Each structure stands twice: as C-alpha cells, then as structure tokens.
Amino acid sequence: MILSRGKCGLSMCTTRYLVAMAAADLLTIITEVILYRVNIYYFPMNFLFITPVCSVVYVLVRQARDCSVWFTVTFTFDRFVAICCQKLKTKYCSAKIAATVLGTTSMLLFSKNIPFYFTLHSSVTIDNVPWGCEDKPSYYTESAWVGFDWFDTALIPLLPFTLILSFNALTVKHILVSSRIRKGLKGKSKSENRSDPEMESRRKSVILLFTLSGSFIVMWMADVLEFLYYTIARIDPNNYTNSELVFNQVGTMLQNLNCCTNTFIYVVTQSKFREHLKSMAKYPVNAVIKIRNK
Template sequence: MAFADLLVIITEVIVARVRYYYFPRSFLDITYACSVNTFLRRASTDCSVWFTVAFSFDRCVAICWQKLSRKYCRGKTSAVVLATTGTLLCLKDIGHYISQVPVELINNVPWGCSIQPIYFTDPIWIGFDWFDTALTPFLPFALILLLNALTVKYILVASRARKRLRGQRNGEDKSDPEMESRRKSVILLLSISGSFILLWSVYVVHFCYYSITGSSILEYHDSSYIFSQVAYMLLNLSCCTNTFIYGVTQSMFREQIKMALKYPVTAISQLINKSIN
C-alpha cells in the first residue's frame, strides 16, 4: 500500500502536476509518453485505493474470524492477493491508454494527450467510464464502511465479554494485552480507512454533481473549477497519507524503513572492509 502511494506521488503529483507548471514542454508531452503516464496515474491510484480495501479486509479477518485468519493472514496469501488485484487493475486501465489521442503533430511527431471524442458518445466507452468510476471509489467506499462496521462491532462485543470473564467491573483497571493489541489495530484501521473516506468524499460529491446536472466548467476562476481542483488535490492527498500513518503508528514499519536506509551504508562499509583485508 505504501509503494502504491509512492507511485501516485511520482506519477500524479510530480510527473503530471509539478512538471506541467515548471516544465511545460518536454519529451513527456510526446503522445506516447503522455499516454503511458496517464495509464500509470490511473493504475497507481486504483492500486492505492484497492490495497486500502485489501488492508481493511485483512484486519477484519484477523480480528473477527480467528480460524480463517490462520489460513488467510500469511505472507504468501498477501502476495497473491496484491499481485492479482494489481494485475486486474492494470488490465482495466489499459482502456485509459487507448482512449488518448494526439493534440497536434509537429514534424510528424504527435504531441499532447486528449481523450478521443468518441469516448463521450460511444456506449462502450460510456459503460467503461461508469464501470471505472464505480470501481474507484464507489465500491471501495461501501466495502470499507462495511468491513469497518463489522470489525468495530466485533471488538465492542468481545471487549464486553472479556471484561466479564476477567472480572473487570465496577471501575477495576487491569491490563489486557489482547485488547490493547486490538485497540492499536483499530486505531490504525480507522486512521487509514477514515482518511480515505474523508478525503475522497469531496471528489464523490463533485462527480455526482456534474453527473446529475450535466454542467461543464468554462472558466478557471469559476467556483466550480476551484471546487473540482480541491477535489483532485484531496484525492491525491488521500493516496499520500498511508505511508505517514504507518510511520507514526507502526514500530515494525519504522524499523524496516531504518534498515532500508542503513543498508547501502552497511553494504559499502562491508565492501571496503573486504577490499582492505
């Protein structure tokens, strides 16, 4: 999930947004490169969203269904789920690559990217657009809310039962490592999925408004244009928050980051010692 978020930062924020304003004319504006970046932007965003769903499902299984968790919550299973999800999403997003056409030809070189006009009139393309929007973010919205509700409900019920079994009544305070572990898992789960729902909600409102009214944005200073840009800004921010949430809440994640940063220095040091010896 953190890797998918990093791809969103690179493809959507750096290559698409920052480069557009500071380097408005480069080889990345050639239609082939532009189409590839459009594909990568959509694929990385979809992977970021659906990996969040997979994370919510993983936490739900680990907490609510103990027997299933022993079979499902494994490294190999996670690799298969993530690889399958990522592959299917990339296959779906090939449509965004195909939908791009050049804006102009300069010395027989196609420049710029624009969605072909048939995309807005052909029933197949219209169906693809609705399927794409339903897949990200409407269906993830529903799944995350459902999984979080099941997880929180199970923890509340289990917490009451454990308190009765452990004799925690009448204000007695006894430490319970199991419930403390579940509490931390819920904090992480709600932090990630809650930020996703909150930050994507503006984009959902924006999409519903323009789908229902059928209006179009005409001027850059128009309030509707500003609202749309705020929606896309929050969408990109949502795809960038999970890495920071992990860094704040997960000690094992912080240790892995430290090991990754120390590895080049350690490897070079070992290589120098071997050459000296």
C-alpha cells in the same frame, strides 16, 4: 524501507500489505505529481508531452492510484478477517496469501486501466508529431465509454467506500461484543484498571485500520461528489467553468494528498516505527561524528 525490514512488531501478513500500500503511494507521487503535475507546470514541451508517451504516463497514473486505493481495501479486509473470523484467520492471514492477493489485484487493475490509453487524443500536431493529451469528446457521449466511466468510478472509489465502511462497521461491532464478553469472563468491574494484552493488541490494530481507511474516505469525498455532479448534470468536464474547475483540482489535490498522509499515519500509530524512523534520521549524524572522532 523501515516496514520492509519487518522489525516494527507487526505480522508478516500486515507488513506486506503496508509495504505494498507504501509502494503504491510512492508510485502515485512519482507518476501523478512529478511526471504529470510538476511536468505540466515547470517543464512544458518535453518528450513526455508527445501523445503516445503521455498516454502511457496517464495509464501508469491510473494504475498507481487504483493500487493505492485497492491495497487499502485488501488491508481492511485482512484486518476484518484477523479480528472477526478466527477460523478463517489461520488460512487467510498469511504472508503467502497476502502476496497472492496483492499480485492478483495489481494484474486485474492493470487490465482495467489499459483502455484509458485509447481515451486520449492529441491537442496539436507539429511536424507530424502529435503533442498533448486530452479526453476525447466521445468519452462523455458514446454509450460504451460512458458505461466504462461508470464502471471505473464504481470500482474507484464507490465500491471501496462501501467495502471499507462495511468491514469497519462489522469490525467495531465484533470488538465491542468481544470486549464485553472478555470483561464478563474475567469478572472485571468498571472500577478495575487491569490491562488486557489481547484487547490492547486489537486496539492498536483498529487505530491503524481506522486511521488509514478514514483518511481515504475523507480525501476521496470530493472526487465522488464531482463524479455525481457531472453525471447527474450531464456536463462535459472539458467545458467546466472556473469554479467547477477549481473544485475538480481540489479533488485531485486531496487524492494525491491521501497518498502522502499514510506515511505520517504509520508514524503516529506505530511506536516501533517511530523508533526506527528516529534511528534512521540519526544514523548519518552519528556516522559523521564517528568519522570526525577517528
């Protein structure tokens, strides 16, 4: 809500990416954490466990998660263009292009996730009603599904890992070179401490960019390691030992945690966001005080 108001000192382009990322993170918490995890542990055997219903929920979980990941990638690329490609910046870094990129990304990811509906089967049938959702054994053995699993993992998160690291490396290199050039042109010695608004603006953008992308890389590392483990060892995740299952669940927990940390990252890196957040928190208290005074 704070970001969507556009009063945090950020461009409309950046604001749209951040709002999209926040929305995707919120949808991940709703679908993955509330409808799936919390539902399993605290509300067993409700209508959400009917196989067709939980299959749809699983697709929504994948969609929200994938959007959260790829919106981070698109934001990283947008900042790379804004900082490193001045000629392309005027055409690409606009609110209209941001909306187009986000919408196209969402549609493509949804098309990719539809097959997941058909990877699940029921655990038990009661009164001709299928209940539960489990991975079909063929998902880990049939060549078509194995290829699809590789494609899915390459798309989430191996390719995002590579792209984010590459864009960040190029951005850092460009900023270091630009900083040296600007200091040289201004005749700025090491002993001087004059501020440079342009470099200060870039520094804030880089802090936000690196914090978001760095958090993503750290939180998804366990998931990548688990994929490499069961692929190289040719182990069916349905037959995991207790220790393997714990590692799998830790990876899932870190994925979900990544969707929660972005909000705190906004608070830490954006001073105007912090101000608006404080105002929003104080508003109910001030409203009650005004009512009492009347």
